[in-house]
Each structure stands twice: as C-alpha cells, then as structure tokens.
Amino acid sequence: MKNYLTMLLLLLLPAFSFGQDDKYQSREEDEYNKNYKYKHFEPLTEDQIKHYKNEFFDFKRIEDFTPYNDSLWLTPYQDSVFNMKMKYILRGDEPDFPRQNVGKIDKHCILKHEKKGQIEAFVYEEPVYGSPLPGLWVAYSTNSGSSWEYYYTGLVQKKPLFVKWYSNTPLINEDGDLQMEACLFIQDRTIGPWGMEHFTLALSEDGLLLTFDLKTLWRDSDDDGLTDIVEAKFHTDPNNPDTDSDGIPDNLDMNPRFSMPRTEKTIVFEAVLNEDERLRFSWGEAYELIPLDEVTLPSYATDTTPTLMIVSDDPNLLAVQPTRERIIFLTPEEYDNEPHYYSDDLNGYRITPLFKADNMDDTFVFSMSSTKGSVWESGYYATRTKDGWDIGVTFQIME
Numbered sequence: 016m017k018n019y020l021t022m023l024l025l026l027l028l029p030a031f032s033f034g035q036d037d038k039y040q041s042r043e044e045d046e047y048n049k050n051y052k053y054k055h056f057e058p059l060t061e062d063q064i065k066h067y068k069n070e071f072f073d074f075k076r077i078e079d080f081t082p083y084n085d086s087l088w089l090t091p092y093q094d095s096v097f098n099m100k101m102k103y104i105l106r107g108d109e110p111d112f113p114r115q116n117v118g119k120i121d122k123h124c125i126l127k128h129e130k131k132g133q134i135e136a137f138v139y140e141e142p143v144y145g146s147p148l149p150g151l152w153v154a155y156s157t158n159s160g161s162s163w164e165y166y167y168t169g170l171v172q173k174k175p176l177f178v179k180w181y182s183n184t185p186l187i188n189e190d191g192d193l194q195m196e197a198c199l200f201i202q203d204r205t206i207g208p209w210g211m212e213h214f215t216l217a218l219s220e221d222g223l224l225l226t227f228d229l230k231t232l233w234r235d236s237d238d239d240g241l242t243d244i245v246e247a248k249f250h251t252d253p254n255n256p257d258t259d260s261d262g263i264p265d266n267l268d269m270n271p272r273f274s275m276p277r278t279e280k281t282i283v284f285e286a287v288l289n290e291d292e293r294l295r296f297s298w299g300e301a302y303e304l305i306p307l308d309e310v311t312l313p314s315y316a317t318d319t320t321p322t323l324m325i326v327s328d329d330p331n332l333l334a335v336q337p338t339r340e341r342i343i344f345l346t347p348e349e350y351d352n353e354p355h356y357y358s359d360d361l362n363g364y365r366i367t368p369l370f371k372a373d374n375m376d377d378t379f380v381f382s383m384s385s386t387k388g389s390v391w392e393s394g395y396y397a398t399r400t401k402d403g404w405d406i407g408v409t410f411q412i413m414e
C-alpha cells in the first residue's frame with residue numbers, strides 16, 4: 016500500500032472495495048471508533064497567520080516586491096522539460112524520454128538557481144511521496160559546482176510560506192546566505208477529493224523577504240548526522256544523538272523516538288508495516304504462519320529513506336522495528352500540543368490497536384488508513400495459533 020505505483024493505481028480507481036466480511040465484526044472496535052477523537056486539522060485565521068514565526072529563519076517585510084501571481088504555474092526548468100517532452104511525444108518516442116536532471120536534482124523540482132563567484136546554489140522542492148522529507152531543499156557549492164552539499168530547510172511550499180521563484184531578488188546575498196521573496200498562505204480546508212489541499216493567500220502578508228542563513232541550515236548540535244531542522248521535523252532531541260537510548264543513533268534509527276519492549280502484537284503490526292510476504296491477500300492461498308517470538312533485525316535509515324508519521328499511544332505498535340520506511344511516532348498528546356498551521360506534511364497513516372473479533376477465538380482485527388484524505392483504508396485479521404500468527408487482509412477500500 017505504500018509504494019508510488021499503488022498510490023497511482025488508487026488514484027485511477029474511482030471507488031472500489033472488496034472483502035467486507037461480517038465474520039470480522041468486533042464490538043471492541045466499534046466502541047473504539049465511537050470514542051476516537053482524531054483532532055481534525057482546523058485552519059488558522061488570517062490574524063493567527065500574521066503572527067507566524069519560523070523557528071529557524073528570519074523573514075522581514077519589504078516595500079519593493081514582486082506580488083504573488085497564481086497564473087505562473089511552470090518554472091523555467093519545468094517549461095523546458097515540458098517542451099522537450101512534447102517533441103518526443105510528437106515523434107512517438109515518449110517512452111525513451113530521458114530523466115531530466117541537473118546533478119542529482121530533477122529539473123521539475125528546481126525553483127531557483129544562481130551563481131555568484133565560486134558560490135552556486137539551487138533551491139528545489141521534493142514531492143510528498145517517495146521523498147525522505149518533502150518540502151524545500153537547498154543545494155550549495157562553494158567551488159563552482161565541483162562538490163555539493165544538500166540541506167533541508169524544513170519549509171513546505173505554502174505551509175504557510177510560499178517562496179516566489181519568479182521574483183528578481185538575487186538568491187545569493189552579500190553574506191553568501193540565500194534569500195527569496197515570499198508570502199504567507201492560509202490552508203482553508205484540509206483535504207478535497209484525491210487528498211488535494213487548498214490554500215489562499217493571506218493578502219495582507221504579501222511582500223516578505225526570507226533569509227536562509229547557512230549556519231542554521233547545517234547546524235547539527237549533537238553531531239548525530241541529522242541537522243537541528245531535520246530533528247524538529249522528526250521530533251527527535253537535537254541535543255541528544257540517541258533520543259530513545261536504544262544504541263542506534265537518531266540518523267540511522269528507523270523508529271527514533273521509542274524503544275518499547277516487543278510483544279506478540281508488535282509482530283502483527285510489523286507484518287503489515289513492513290509488507291511481510293507471509294501476509295495473506297486473498298483466501299485459499301498457501302500461507303505461512305509468523306512465529307510468535309519472531310525477532311526483526313534492525314534496519315538502518317539512510318539519507319533517502321522515506322519517512323512517515325503515525326499518531327498512536329499503543330505500546331504494541333510503538334515497539335515496531337520498521338524495515339521499509341522510517342516511522343516517526345507521536346502520541347495523541349504530543350500531536351495535539353503541536354501548532355497546526357496546516358495539515359501534516361509528512362506522509363501519515365492511521366493504524367488502530369488490535370481488537371478482539373466477536374465470534375472467533377484468538378482472532379483480532381485492526382485497520383490502517385491514510386491521513387492524507389480518505390484515499391485508502393485496509394482492514395486486517397490476525398489469528399493467534401500455537402505455531403504462530405496467521406495474518407491477512409479482510410477488506411480494502413479505495414476512493
């Protein structure tokens with residue numbers, strides 16, 4: 016359910032479900048859902064947005080600015096890729112169209128580029144799916160492009176700052192720091208059809224100059240390989256190289272915030288989150304049980320490991336050892352205490368605890384869904400036998 020191809024498939028299917036089965040009824044689950052208070056995103060007012068401060072970067076009001084213009088869709092890089100692609104399509108060669116990159120940056124993603132003496136810099140935008148951290152990144156070279164450093168700014172376009180790639184303000188300022196014109200946006204609804212988010216300009220807030228000072232961009236106070244900005248996104252401790260004290264440093268830890276004792280139920284969650292091949296997707300297939308004392312060896316995160324966020328206080332779930340994606344767990348209390356200027360920008364899931372099925376001994380049910388709109392939901396059963404867990408899918412809903 017987590018790869019890009021599946022997401023594409025989901026988007027192509029207008030509404031689809033299979034497998035809803037009465038035998039997986041659970042009164043426990045019904046009760047949980049009745050009392051479940053998911054704090055829905057509530058947009059801030061224009062007045063609240065006015066008081067927005069970024070904890071890492073300064074922005075100041077300027078008089079002489081390029082007004083926000085929503086008719087500008089394609090950056091010059093996107094425009095050039097589009098035109099080149101059209102030539103391939105017209106020739107019937109579309110499948111051969113090569114990926115358009117500058118170094119390791121996809122041209123589609125580039126918002127601004129500048130050279131000044133030995134300094135060369137790009138500001139580019141990574142998409143939500145498939146990226147370790149979606150949002151604005153900086154590529155910076157001090158030797159005319161011979162070597163590059165890549166830094167995450169923590170900013171996500173329009174949430175609430177929008178950087179204007181089309182303004183004439185130079186990207187590299189006198190100090191060698193980076194600057195861009197910006198304005199503030201309000202997210203006025205969370206999710207439309209297909210999980211689209213909707214924003215409007217906070218009109219009174221156009222005309223800002225945002226400065227990324229480089230010392231802040233690359234500061235890593237505890238020297239664990241994650242900058243303070245990334246640690247803010249991960250909710251890990253910027254002054255402790257191993258937030259959960261499990262011996263795995265924050266930059267390598269696939270579950271960096273919690274190191275809870277594993278339980279039999281943890282193994283069930285791992286099967287689903289790690290897309291275990293022993294999971295049953297249809298009935299009647301040969302299947303394998305998953306041992307009740309299975310040990311999942313730790314996997315280690317890299318710079319390109321995608322990251323998702325799950326809000327839960329179920330200790331069985333918090334103990335998982337993820338192998339595919341880095342998971343940032345927040346408890347509901349932690350989540351509620353966050354300022355919510357916008358809906359979450361990390362790809363998020365909701366996953367319920369295990370509930371006892373009414374009519375079957377040793378069988379539990381649970382479900383997982385996207386928090387980026389009601390794009391998909393999957394239900395699972397897990398039957399505990401003396402030889403191991405039999406885990407499978409009970410239903411899938413795609414909208």
Ligand SMILES: [Ca+2]
Nearest residue numbers: 235237239241
């Ligand atoms: Ca750090």
Ligand SMILES: [Ca+2]
Nearest residue numbers: 252255256265
């Ligand atoms: Ca740390």
Ligand SMILES: [Ca+2]
Nearest residue numbers: 259261263268
């Ligand atoms: Ca750790």
